[in-house]
Amino acid sequence: MQAKQYVIKQSLESMMESGKLRIGERLPSELQMAKEFGVSRETFRSAVRMLEKEGKLLVKHGVGTFVIQPLPLIPSSLEKLASIGNIIRTAQLDEGESRVSLKTEGCSPEAAQALGIQPNDPVVNLERVRTASGEPVAFSINVIPRSIAGDAFDEGKFHGSLLDFFEKRLGRKIATADSEICVPLHIDRNCQRLLLHPQTTVLLLKQVHYDDANKPVLYSLDYLRNDVFTFRIRRTT
Incomplete structure (x- = not known):
């Protein structure tokens, strides 16, 4: 199941990069997308959660899931442990x-x-x-x-x-x-x-x-x- 989540995540990212999914666009329904990828709704939902955590998707409950512009990376961020x-x-x-x-x-x-x-x-x-x-x-x-x-x-x-x-x-x-x-x-x-x-x-x-x-x-x-x-x-x- 975990491997499928990452495959879906990568596919959605590719769709964003190619312009197939554009900034501000709402994704098709969770049920429709799960069927398109041939996975359960929970597996698709897990992939969406990963992208939401990375700031690439915005989930508005009862409204839909939208593609958003990711925030720019922070140079020298203290959030990342580095030597x-x-x-x-x-x-x-x-x-x-x-x-x-x-x-x-x-x-x-x-x-x-x-x-x-x-x-x-x-x-x-x-x-x-x-x-x-x-x-x-x-x-x-x-x-x-x-x-x-x-x-x-x-x-x-x-x-x-x-x-x-x-x-x-x-x-x-x-x-x-x-x-x-x-x-x-x-x-x-x-x-x-x-x-x-x-x-x-x-x-x-x-x-x-x-x-x-x-x-x-x-x-x-x-x-x-x-x-x-x-x-x-x-x-x-």
Whole structure:
């Protein structure tokens, strides 16, 4: 059934792109469309719900289903979980990095609360400066429980995306993150690493990352230059 939903979804999208279904046009009745595709009404309805969620169809109950103009994509949307490296590449800048430290230590109370472990429990603490076109643009502190990290960091060869590292080396796919947006004080020593120019301002993302079983697996503090990166979020009623 699920495969049929996606086939119908793709067919409707093709009809929209070709102009067979135009902006503002009302679709034929659900019963008629289900018969045309040779599926149940529920299967067709599921495909419509996917397109409605993507903002391509508008369902007015008792009136009909209409083709609508999709909203433009938001660049650097905070709704999509992405690595710092990916954000840098999306900004069309040359990515680089340098490690500040990688060590096992006792967990701080703040990180312990976020990760659901005890203060002073062993964690891997990874600090990195990320650069773009040779200038530091981000500073990250990443805290991973040692019970999750194991000895994967012991060789000291880590670089690149932590999201990929979790999935490929630790077997834990990071699926979601809760992010708090803060404005750090200019006297914050981590913030000062990025204050290179008079116009530079810094945003701080405090993030708890969860795996696909909703278990917290990573706590991060990401300091980002706001004169380099602009973040947006789409709000709905």
